[in-house]
Amino acid sequence: xxxxxxxxxxxxxxxxxxxxxxxxxxxxxxxxxxxxxxxxxxxxxxxxxxxxxxxxxxxxxxxxxxxxxxxxxxxxxxxxxxxxxxxxxxxxxxxxxxxxxxxxxxxxxxxxxxxxxxxxxxxxxxxxxxxxxxxxxxxxxxxxxxxxxxxxxxxxxxxxxxxxxxxxxxxxxxxxxxxxxxxxxxxxxxxxxxxxxxxxxxxxxxxxxxxxxxxxxxxxxxxxxxxxxxxxxxxxxxxxxxxxxxxxxxxxxxxxxxxxxxxxxxxxxxxxxxxxxxxxxxxxxxxxxxxxxxxxxxxxxxxxxxxxxxxxxxxxxxxxxxxxxxxxxxxxxxxxxxxxxx
Numbered sequence: 015x016x017x018x019x020x021x022x023x024x025x026x027x028x029x030x031x032x033x034x035x036x037x038x039x040x041x042x043x044x045x046x047x048x049x050x051x052x053x054x055x056x057x058x059x060x061x062x063x064x065x066x067x068x069x070x071x072x073x074x075x076x077x078x079x080x081x082x083x084x085x086x087x088x089x090x091x092x093x094x095x096x097x098x099x100x101x102x103x104x105x106x107x108x109x110x111x112x113x114x115x116x117x118x119x120x121x122x123x124x125x126x127x128x129x130x131x132x133x134x135x136x137x138x139x140x141x142x143x144x145x146x147x148x149x150x151x152x153x154x155x156x157x158x159x160x161x162x163x164x165x166x167x168x169x170x171x172x173x174x175x176x177x178x179x180x181x182x183x184x185x186x187x188x189x190x191x192x193x194x195x196x197x198x199x200x201x202x203x204x205x206x207x208x209x210x211x212x213x214x215x216x217x218x219x220x221x222x223x224x225x226x227x228x229x230x231x232x233x234x235x236x237x238x239x240x241x242x243x244x245x246x247x248x249x250x251x252x253x254x255x256x257x258x259x260x261x262x263x264x265x266x267x268x269x270x271x272x273x274x275x276x277x278x279x280x281x282x283x284x285x286x287x288x289x290x291x292x293x294x295x296x297x298x299x300x301x302x303x304x305x306x307x308x309x310x311x312x313x314x315x316x317x318x319x320x321x322x323x324x325x326x327x328x329x330x331x332x333x334x335x336x337x338x339x340x341x342x343x344x345x346x347x348x349x350x351x352x353x354x355x356x
Contacts, residue, residue, distance in 0.1 A: 054226060054325045057084060057341045059219040060267045060317070063098055064339030065347050067091045071221055072341045081221040082121045082143075085231035089117070089139040092217050093233055096175060100215045103136040104175045105235020107182050109189070110242045113173035116249040117142045117233035118153075122259040126152055128249040132159040134170045139233045141168065142249070152251060156243075185239050216248045218255060218265025220321040228323065230255045230263045237270075246270025252280035261287045262322035264296070267336065268315040272303050282320050292320035293328025293353065300330050304355060317352060332356060 055075035057068045071088030075081070093102030100106070107113045117138035118128035127146025129138050130153060141163045145154055154162050164170065174182075216234040223229075232255040234248040247253035247270035254270065256279040257263040264282035266273045273279070278299050285295035296318035304311050317331030319338050329338050329352035340348040 054222045055081075055084075055224050055343075056321065056325050056327070057081075057088065057219065057221040058319060058321055058327050059088065059339050060217055060265065060319055060336075061215065062337060062339065062349055063092045063095070063101070064217060064219070065341075065349060066095075067217060067219060068339050068341035069346055071219065072346055075221060075223055076343070078224050080225075081223040081227055081229035082119070084221045084223065085219045085229050086119060086139055086143055088219050088221075089119075089217060089231040089233045090137055093137050093139060096177075099178060099181070099235075099238070101217050101234055102138075103171065103173050104178055105173070106178050106238035107174055108236075108242045108244065109239045111174065111179070111182055112242060113178065113235060114242075115173070115233070115235055116245055117231070118249045118251055118255050119143050119146060119229070119231045120251060120255055120257040120263075121146070121229045122227035122257070124257070124259075126251045126257075128153045128251065129159040129163075130155045130245045130249040131243055132156065132163070134160055134173060135163045135168050136171045136173060137168070139231055141166075142231075142233075153249065155245070182239065189239075216246075216254065216265075216267050216270075218248075218267060218319060220257075220263045220265060220319065220327075222321060222323070222325055226323065228257055228259050228263050228321070230257045230265055232265055247273035247278070250274060252277050254279060256280045256283050258283050258287070260323070262292065262320060264292075264318055264320040267317045267319070268331070272307075272314065272316050276302055276306075278303075278316070278318060282318050286320065286322050291328060292322050292326055293330055296320050296328055296330035297353070297355075300332055300355060304332060312356070317354075319352075330354065 057071045067088040071084035074084040092098045096104045114131045115138040116130045119142045120126040127142045218232045220230045232248045253274045264279040281299045282295045315333045317336035319329040321327045331354045334354045336352045
């Protein structure tokens with residue numbers, strides 16, 4: 015090749031590389047909101063009440079704090095919200111009138127703690143963290159969990175609020191139990207749906223801190239008017255929540271029994287380990303539930319939310335209506351509608 019020919023080749027190659035760089039930039043601007051340009055720190059959580067929870071977590075993350083501290087602080091917000099009847103102190107009771115709370119927490123080292131069917135303590139997520147840090151166990155339940163909390167400085171609190179008690183007494187008139195999907199979402203508030211007056215669900219939260227470490231938390235009062243002693247997926251490590259600091263984390267929402275049967279959050283993380291994007295991993299986990307019960311899923315809602323180590327996030331649900339909240343340095347109050355199968 016002559017000197018002039020080489021100059022033309024180099025010039026053409028440079029132009030090609032410039033066009034390639036431009037195309038990538040243009041493509042990035044059209045990425046769907048469920049697969050953003052990676053960023054850290056970041057915190058994501060289920061449902062619209064995840065927005066104030068994320069903002070509390072962000073105060074810690076934005077100052078270089080640990081993801082574990084962030085998810086605990088975030089989860090405590092809906093736990094204390096007296097207007098939230100699916101999480102914490104104001105949660106609806108079981109069919110016998112008892113408010114029982116479930117929660118779990120998991121850090122970047124694989125340490126985890128949980129409480130289930132705990133009564134009279136209004137911040138189960140903080141008790142779960144103490145189980146993780148102060149005991150050789152993972153899960154404490156019922157009266158034992160309450161005893162442990164009191165021994166560690168928590169005060170007994172009456173959890174059944176007047177509003178929740180009124181709703182329970184109204185439910186007792188017919189005592190029919192059939193969970194209504196998506197009533198946790200602001201767009202699906204029970205007062206907007208004729209005949210649907212009761213809601214239930216979970217806040218699951220995943221955070222990636224500035225050091226690249228991940229933690230997660232999950233807390234709920236469980237299904238409204240459930241059988242006394244019923245425990246769903248929320249306090250079960252691998253079902254309602256799972257973190258692997260090499261890969262990412264996942265959490266779930268919806269009917270916990272189906273999540274437990276499929277070890278859902280663990281499944282999502284393992285799929286991400288195989289190279290699935292967060293959204294694709296959530297979709298595959300949802301599809302597994304659908305494949306097992308194709309005749310029953312029309313009235314069933316399960317959703318998964320995932321975050322990988324790159325800061326990419328995604329979600330997928332059986333039914334439409336599942337939303338999740340995202341908080342980054344760019345935006346602290348983003349609410350995203352997940353994709354769904356139906």
